[in-house]
Amino acid sequence: xxxxxxxxxxxxxxxxxxxxxxxxxxxxxxxxxxxxRHALQRLSPQVAHVMISANRNLDAYRLMGAPVWADAPSAVxxxxxxxxxxxxxxxxxxxxxxxxxxxxxxxxIDLVQRLSQALEASGTDIAVAATQFxxxxxxxxxxxxxxxxxxxxxxxxxxxxxxxxxxxxxxQPCVRVVFADTAAFFNVNTPDDLAQLRAQGNAAP
Numbered sequence: 001x002x003x004x005x006x007x008x009x010x011x012x013x014x015x016x017x018x019x020x021x022x023x024x025x026x027x028x029x030x031x032x033x034x035x036x037r038h039a040l041q042r043l044s045p046q047v048a049h050v051m052i053s054a055n056r057n058l059d060a061y062r063l064m065g066a067p068v069w070a071d072a073p074s075a076v077x078x079x080x081x082x083x084x085x086x087x088x089x090x091x092x093x094x095x096x097x098x099x100x101x102x103x104x105x106x107x108x109i110d111l112v113q114r115l116s117q118a119l120e121a122s123g124t125d126i127a128v129a130a131t132q133f134x135x136x137x138x139x140x141x142x143x144x145x146x147x148x149x150x151x152x153x154x155x156x157x158x159x160x161x162x163x164x165x166x167x168x169x170x171x172q173p174c175v176r177v178v179f180a181d182t183a184a185f186f187n188v189n190t191p192d193d194l195a196q197l198r199a200q201g202n203a204a205p
């Protein structure tokens with residue numbers, strides 16, 4: 001297993017929130033705290049350092065106590081999570097970076113441990129979470145542990161005009177880690193999702 005001290009965590013909060021009317025998802029209230037703070041508090045014990053990727057309301061994110069990095073000035077507007085990956089890799093000072101989205105506040109408390117175990121055992125460059133729905137395995141590519149050495153590959157991928165996170169991950173030496181608790185990966189995309197999350201309250205540990 002990769003040592004915790006070798007891993008930096010990155011909260012992905014740079015999206016447009018288009019299906020929520022353009023609001024900043026990471027700052028939406030849940031149980032009295034912004035969604036991004038929930039993610040930060042859940043990830044911090046699992047890694048050595050934590051950063052936030054955001055493209056607006058930067059001062060509000062800085063108040064959460066972690067470094068905040070925007071996409072590179074040269075980036076095309078709204079390039080998606082891969083632009084956040086690039087920002088994280090550029091500022092990561094450890095050999096490994098793990099990413100989680102800001103809109104999924106109940107991801108597993110052993111997420112990084114299991115991803116790092118799989119990465120080490122497989123000898124791959126990336127470990128990604130997945131969930132099982134019946135016979136279908138669903139890829140969760142924003143929950144991604146990667147070696148810092150993939151930075152060059154990702155930069156070349158984006159310079160080619162590609163933006164699909166799944167396409168890039170699938171092109172790398174990668175291992176998928178299936179988590180049994182599908183509810184832990186419930187994320188907020190729509191107003192109904194946000195209402196559902198608030199209604200569930202503290203249902204998950």
